[in-house]
Amino acid sequence: QKKTAARRRPEPELIFGDLWAFDPAPESADPKLQSRYQLFIGGKFVAPKSRRYFESINPATEKPLAEIALASAKDVDAAYAAATKAAPAWSALPGAERGKYLYRLARLLQDRAREFAVAETLDGGKPIKESRDFDVPMAAAHFFYHAGWADKLAYAFPGATPVPHGVVGQVIPWNFPLLMLAWKIAPALATGNTVVLKPAETTSITALKFAEIVMEAGVPAGVINIVTGAGETGAAVVNHPQAAKVAFTGSTDVGKHIMRSTAGTGKKLTLELGGKAANIVFDDAPIDQAVEGIVNGIFFNQGHVCCAGSRLLVQESVAAKVLTRLRLRVKNLRVGDPMDKNTDIGAINSKAQLDKITELVAAGVDEGAEIYQPECTLPSPGWFFKPTLFSGVEQSHRIAREEIFGPVLSILTFRTTEEAIEKANNSAYGLSAGVWTDKGSRILKMSTALKAGVVWANTYNKFDPASPFGGYKESGFGREGGKQGLADYVKLT
Numbered sequence: 001q002k003k004t005a006a007r008r009r010p011e012p013e014l015i016f017g018d019l020w021a022f023d024p025a026p027e028s029a030d031p032k033l034q035s036r037y038q039l040f041i042g043g044k045f046v047a048p049k050s051r052r053y054f055e056s057i058n059p060a061t062e063k064p065l066a067e068i069a070l071a072s073a074k075d076v077d078a079a080y081a082a083a084t085k086a087a088p089a090w091s092a093l094p095g096a097e098r099g100k101y102l103y104r105l106a107r108l109l110q111d112r113a114r115e116f117a118v119a120e121t122l123d124g125g126k127p128i129k130e131s132r133d134f135d136v137p138m139a140a141a142h143f144f145y146h147a148g149w150a151d152k153l154a155y156a157f158p159g160a161t162p163v164p165h166g167v168v169g170q171v172i173p174w175n176f177p178l179l180m181l182a183w184k185i186a187p188a189l190a191t192g193n194t195v196v197l198k199p200a201e202t203t204s205i206t207a208l209k210f211a212e213i214v215m216e217a218g219v220p221a222g223v224i225n226i227v228t229g230a231g232e233t234g235a236a237v238v239n240h241p242q243a244a245k246v247a248f249t250g251s252t253d254v255g256k257h258i259m260r261s262t263a264g265t266g267k268k269l270t271l272e273l274g275g276k277a278a279n280i281v282f283d284d285a286p287i288d289q290a291v292e293g294i295v296n297g298i299f300f301n302q303g304h305v306c307c308a309g310s311r312l313l314v315q316e317s318v319a320a321k322v323l324t325r326l327r328l329r330v331k332n333l334r335v336g337d338p339m340d341k342n343t344d345i346g347a348i349n350s351k352a353q354l355d356k357i358t359e360l361v362a363a364g365v366d367e368g369a370e371i372y373q374p375e376c377t378l379p380s381p382g383w384f385f386k387p388t389l390f391s392g393v394e395q396s397h398r399i400a401r402e403e404i405f406g407p408v409l410s411i412l413t414f415r416t417t418e419e420a421i422e423k424a425n426n427s428a429y430g431l432s433a434g435v436w437t438d439k440g441s442r443i444l445k446m447s448t449a450l451k452a453g454v455v456w457a458n459t460y461n462k463f464d465p466a467s468p469f470g471g472y473k474e475s476g477f478g479r480e481g482g483k484q485g486l487a488d489y490v491k492l493t
């Protein structure tokens, strides 16, 4: 009988084999979008003092989805006032009580998972199978994980008393809108801080839907405030005098700017910035498995991933074999409607990002690398880009040095382990890396030698809330996730 039941249950379509995935209720698939979203300040939705709104566009159709309030400096002031007022009571709550709110947020996200997945895909362009199996479950997992820490902080910092900073200003990018929100809000709340968060201009909707959940969960007014807008709103969040800590995820350029503007203010700062990860394949690697890892590493979320395996370093003796198999695999990727659950590569998040990718790909051709793109028809309207492989790439090429943040892989070769290490570390960035080999000793050697915050071995893009994530060099500093991620949200006394 057991066997029959097992046979009847369809295999979940988990492309990234995520442990945290679950079956959301099918009836909740309606994204329930409002035509206009207000700011979320002091526990309620309020119209912006600026009286201005901007449109959030569906990148797969180029049609507006909703109007979003544009927060001015005065609105950001109001958000900080609410967060400051809420801070003493929130930090004084017993950890177990704060944990209950986090558990509630996690469960409500699970209850409305399908609705959130659809909203995330419509607003950001990522394939629905990714938002359904990765973004939303991982966001819920992040709240569950930090709920567990809320009453155990004394164990995380033995011999010291962790004290929250107070109000934290948080600014996030557009590539994983809900997940980045979870990475920011969950540890801040667990450690007793209150927050003012600004989502990216092109992907504010799931943050505002999250505000609905915050109300439903009864989180005290002012503990979570969400202000939407463009870069100026972000700058107002970062530079506000009541921000005791600033947590930023985004580009290295803006990160450098923020570091300069917060210098000398006494604000605690953490930066999660760009990357140009090396995914390194040795000749003893299981090649088919490695090819899947390469594809996942660069084409997951259209390559809009800070830790994307965007530089493939392949050992010369297997380079031709890997390239042939890679081309075949790329030929079979489905580019198209993000709402189709068979789509592998969805829409590019914005026209500006599409232009940036197009410009860098043209530079790759100009500099002499060999381009491969499969024959396929891209949907129109909508912002789409073909999966692209560049072979014969030199270290000096722009496509080997600059973050493309799109579905474009630059392939370089190496002969010896030392050459692989030298090439992998020859980057201004240091966020992540991948190593494919049969030898355990080589994995250990590489993970020590590679200057990257995360090194995956014989896998890629594996995440867990318990595992700290963050970079070296121009990829930023500070860690998110795990016990280490909590440390940036407290002062130890």
Ligand code: TAP
Residues within 6 Å of the ligand: 171, 172, 173, 174, 175, 176, 198, 199, 200, 201, 202, 229, 230, 231, 232, 233, 234, 235, 236, 238, 249, 250, 251, 252, 254, 255, 257, 258, 272, 273, 274, 275, 305, 306, 307, 403, 405, 431, 471, 475, 476
């Ligand atoms: P950015 O242009 O840097 O934008 C990030 C956020 O900062 C957005 O909310 C943006 O608002 C805001 N912003 C812009 N100018 C600002 C300023 N002067 N002061 C304060 N905030 C400002 O990056 P992006 O294009 O959204 O995201 C892509 C980048 O993020 C990539 O480089 C990627 O590698 C990085 N990223 C890193 C990680 C980690 S964990 N390291 C994770 C995801 C992404 P607008 O949206 O309105 O411009």
